[in-house]
Amino acid sequence: MAMNPVKLDQQTIQDVRNLLWGSALKDEIFTRWTQGFSFSEDEPTALVQHEGGPCAIIAPVQAYVLRAALFKDNPPEDISAVTEEEAKELLCAALTQILIDVASSTYRVVSLDNSSSEQNTSNTQEASTSDAAATEEAEDGERSPKRPRLDEDLFHSRLRCTECEDEEALRTCIKSSIPDFTNEFGVLLHLYSVVLTKGIEQIKNEVEDPGESLIDCIHGHGSQSLINLFLSGKAVTNVWDNDKEVCGLKLHGIPRQATIGFLTLLEHMRYCEVGWYLKNPRYPIWLLGSETHLTVLFSKEENLVVRESPHLNAKQIFQSFDPEGNGFISTIQLADLMSALNLVSEKEYVDIMTTKLDAESLGIITMHCFMEEFYPGESTTDTPRSFTLYHYNGLARSCIENKVRYQSGKATIPEELDVQIITDVSTMKMCLETKWPTIEVTWNSNHIPSLN
Missing domain, CATH: 1.10.238.10 (EF-hand)
Known part of the structure; x- marks a missing residue:
């Protein structure tokens, strides 16, 4: 059964704030992270990101939305034609599954107390009205950062938590809380739900440096530990497989095949090595990392990934x-x-x-x-040599015509790498080559999607 929401005690709030934001949270960074989960007007299952920073949450949630849409019984023939109500159901499924994947026992859903004083309610309504006006005036689909908003101290003082003992209670709670998750603070409420469901101390045990915040205090980007928590359920700092001992130190990596994969341009640049567990997730969905942003690559071709055996x-x-x-x-x-x-x-x-x-x-x-x-006689599934890839970027300014839509491309993987003239030197191709070294992709509209 789900319990009634209770106010978080001051120590828990302080611990969460320190874990996520460090000792000093800048107004500008908090502002960039204050947005809800909202779908594009041009792609009913594609989430929109207003400003830089929260892609560390929005991109994984988008990946789980795609998992819920594409890999279930009787998936829709065209995910670009689902209804608004169906899209909300997919969002519910995504938020629920993420909490299930990170939980060790009790599920916790964080919400805002809306029974504050009349003055606070009035201020919030004024902020909401101003926010809507600012959004209409913003260029390139971006939200104006100069808007009245709920103070971050007031936000934290209004946090409430509902504990759910089983998955059914969790699903019911998430469904009833969808208005909160689609409103201004939805991304943060889900982030706080994940942290409290996982457990603050457990996250500290898994990260490499417990003193380092999960969100960069200077630029506002989510750390690799935060990304890994959403992808694999473990807040480890590294992207290699299993643990490694380096100079006498035991460094934690990804312990098992991840639900959602991860490929990064940084591997092409030799800054890291992504292991098998992230390159070969359980579903053909990968987060793509540039130096500063996260997007999503996916396919409907299930033979692109290898099932556990x-x-x-x-x-x-x-x-x-x-x-x-x-x-x-x-x-x-x-x-x-x-x-x-x-x-x-x-x-x-x-x-x-x-x-x-x-x-x-x-x-x-x-x-x-x-x-x-x-283990003789390994049974393997050959990777298809030709398949369709889709790419998602939540920032409108990075999309064709400033519209957040999936972009498709025809991928081919030659059996042998012939001598050829290389014409595609894009960051997208460099990133994909870390998994498929010989891949060639012809993108629709002859427009190579942006990783930034």
């Missing part, structure tokens, strides 16, 4: 014992590896397998030999 699980666990990526482990690690995979790990049997897998007594066991012995 015993073979895949074994391969990933083997790699966790081989953090350097050498393709082999020491023979002394075999017992622990077999135990981790729930294989027979009694000493006598391990000794027999050690002799067999390391026949030349080199002291190592290769992944190939191990997989052939315990």
